[in-house]
Amino acid sequence: MTNAPKLSDQLCFAAYSFTHALNRAYRPLLEPLGLTYPQYLVMLVLWEADGQTVKEIGERLKLDSGTLTPLLKRLETIGYVSRRRGKADERQVIVHLTDDGRSLSDKAAGIPVELGCAMGAELGEIADLRERLLAMRDRLGETGCAIGEAEG
Amino acid sequence: MTNAPKLSDQLCFAAYSFTHALNRAYRPLLEPLGLTYPQYLVMLVLWEADGQTVKEIGERLKLDSGTLTPLLKRLETIGYVSRRRGKADERQVIVHLTDDGRSLSDKAAGIPVELGCAMGAELGEIADLRERLLAMRDRLGETGCAIGEAEG
């Protein structure tokens, strides 16, 4: 019993439960747009650059086609994107915003403001946290190591 | 387009993708134990205090019975826990470790070490990040606010 890892020590659990809390906080804000949080992330990617392939979207969000294909089909069904095979390379599926999808960005503009407020954190702290989480994420993707000392 | 939120600005996405990276990092470590990451979290809770109700476990992990009931049934099937209705209050289901479940903590002892190493972060930084994420999580659970300025 004494050698068991402690929940309270774990950064992992903190990140896990913070993420779920964020998801819950986003839900009522995204519900009027008809989007889930992962769908919102895809829209963010497309608002930055329209006409990306499934693979490109996946690289940006670290998601694979098993997740993206059904998600994109739902976005297509509700009329925010179109999916077309690429002309040059027919393996690719290129995702374009519809007019509805493009204009949705106006309605979404206030969301980060509301969320940042709900978190009750300074802009600087938010940016700092973000950088550190992304850095750790990228380090986790690498080979790993043999022995160390820290809590998971 | 210019008013659309930017993915790169978002703490939310950083936390989201960090959590998924953690999940992927845990998988090969937990696979020999026969556990998923959420199942591992439940085991952590039980290693700290055996014989908790579903509600107590849920409060600790911020999960509801819709998630926990099937998860606990799987843990019961593989033989790590038992589930029994409480004698005093038959609404409750009390979860106990089996001998196998208890002794599993030895095999799990090295996991936080490996993870901490894979993240390549100092102990102090990890503790600091953890506190900040939990504090923000708890703030998100509260009422929210009207107007503010920060990125979600």
Added chain:
DNA sequence: CGAAATTTAATTGCGCGCAATTAATATGGG
């Protein structure tokens, strides 16, 4: 005491996330 309100788990339905497999297209070497 007894009906209403509350608490506790279980159930249902849906959308991720991801591993593994499949199918179709493109590329490169002999």
Added chain:
DNA sequence: CCCATATTAATTGCGCGCAATTAAATTTCG
């Protein structure tokens, strides 16, 4: 040119998370 290999999406299967509902036991209060 043709076959082996790569790449790209789609599909399948499973385990979360969570909202909403249901069912059963308990508590509260008139």
